Amino acid sequence: MAFPQSVRLVEVGARDGLQNEPEPVSTETKLELIDRLGAAGLRHIEAASFVSPKWVPQMADHREVITGLKRRDGVVYSALTPNLKGLEAALQCGVDEVAVFGAASESFSQKNINCSVSESLERFAPVLDRAKAANVRVRGYVSCVLGCPYEGEIAPAKVAEVAKALYEMGCYEVSLGDTIGTGTPLKAKRMLEAVARDIPMANLGAHFHDTYGQALANLYAVLEEGIAVIDSSVAGLGGCPYAKGASGNVASEDVIYLLNGLGIDSGIDLSDLAATGTWITQTIGRPNRSKVGVAIAAQ
């Protein structure tokens, strides 16, 4: 299969990137980050998470973030909503799109959302129904598609089963999460092949973490298979609270550099994006995990 002509980036830095920060990040900083990302050309920005503030304190200001957005035309601002309570709150704030998040691993599902995989699907069904009634699109995530921090190897068939359930329930897109970044290119291709038997490639996204330095190689592999939606995080911010040792998502700057080199359009200005990565890492006192961002900043 050939590379796609264009790729849509889903920028998850303000959510996945910041949810695990040990020190509080102010709402003002989050809003400025989101605004700068929009200015750099990002057209889908995951901005917040309507989860329990006891479980993920860093996302406790979800209402303030969504209602405080300086909205740009053509930008979709989305949020995670694990249940009806989260969805209702997100709808009240005027979120554009929501996401439910399941897992291909029973143990991860229990640790992350306090229920089994099948219970999670039961919880998501009314979220999908209510969102549909409100005319709000729902994205679905599957975590642990290339390995689990508690169970190790995860069978591609299990990933395909959960992804298919989310798609059939009405998720317009299913994002495949290598939560702990243990995947390698051949594994990523085999997993994608299994999932794509039931779901059109156009409705799938790749959400790869870079813990073992494989994320770009894995992305290259799935781009070759036709994946045209990539989740990434500016400056490679992040880590999952329920996956010890997991480092951030693949850095958005590194993805854009790769796409530019392959002649794949993304509509994103790399120098603006790199400046945003420099700014946010300096602001929150974290290392910049984008090699491209660091190289551009040094010029």
Ligand SMILES: CC(C)(COP(=O)([O-])OP(=O)([O-])OC[C@H]1O[C@@H](n2cnc3c(N)ncnc32)[C@H](O)[C@@H]1OP(=O)([O-])[O-])[C@@H](O)C(=O)NCCC(=O)NCCSC(=O)C[C@@](C)(O)CC(=O)[O-]
């Ligand atoms: C899912 C729950 C809420 C279930 O949590 P629970 O304890 O099973 O739920 P509950 O219904 O029994 O409620 C317990 C308490 O939480 C409150 N509550 C209940 N729901 C909400 C809500 N929506 N918003 C705010 N508060 C809520 C509820 O009101 C109650 O409050 P209390 O009476 O104790 O004061 C909990 O487990 C949770 O919040 N987990 C956090 C999960 C999370 O955010 N994980 C990180 C994101 S997923 C991820 O990073 C992976 C991904 C997507 O990036 C892809 C990848 O890389 O793999």
